[in-house]
Amino acid sequence: MPSNFKEKRIHDAFLLTVVIKGLDGVLEVALGALLTFTPFTTTLASAAFFLTRNEIVEDPDSFFATHLRALASQSHEAFVLGGLYLIAHGLVKTFLSVSLWRNYTWAYPAAMAFLGLFILFQIIRISVTGSIPLILLTFFDIGMFWLVWHEYKKWPHRT
Secondary structure (H helix, E strand, O other), rough: OHHHHHHHHHHHHHHHHHHHHHHHHHEEEEEEHHHHHHHHHHHHHHHHHHHHHHHHOOOOOHHHHHHHHHOOOHHHHHHHHHHHHHHHHHHHHHHHHHHHOOOOOOHHHHHHHHHHHEEEEEHHHHHHHHOHHHHHHHHHHHHHHHHHHHHHHHHHHHH
16 A cells, blocks of 8 residues: 555544544533533433333332432532533543644644543543443544654654
């Protein structure tokens, strides 16, 4: 396979991951705002208890119903804290994605630093939870880290 074709495919993969991260950041900001600034938590708790009431009567140990109720029973402060985390995380991801898309030189090392911190945090969380979605997200972030590094080292003025 010719080197130019391979580089084009790598660059296209880089652009795709930047777009995915940017869209994910926007979604995180929206979800964070929903959790933080709306009475969503009260509505969620009411809906969860309403939807699981028959299942709990039939099977008080129902895995799905008990876990859904436990999630809905979290305090409002827990939802606000989670929402603020999502807003901050989403803003950083969106800002860095736009900056990478616009090819700002400073954005490459900044993105690698933040991705490295996200990956470290995710590995710590995986060791505690064993979460399969978090494992997949971590592999995606590792791939994005490599793509950002590859794009950054490609140009002589950036070495």
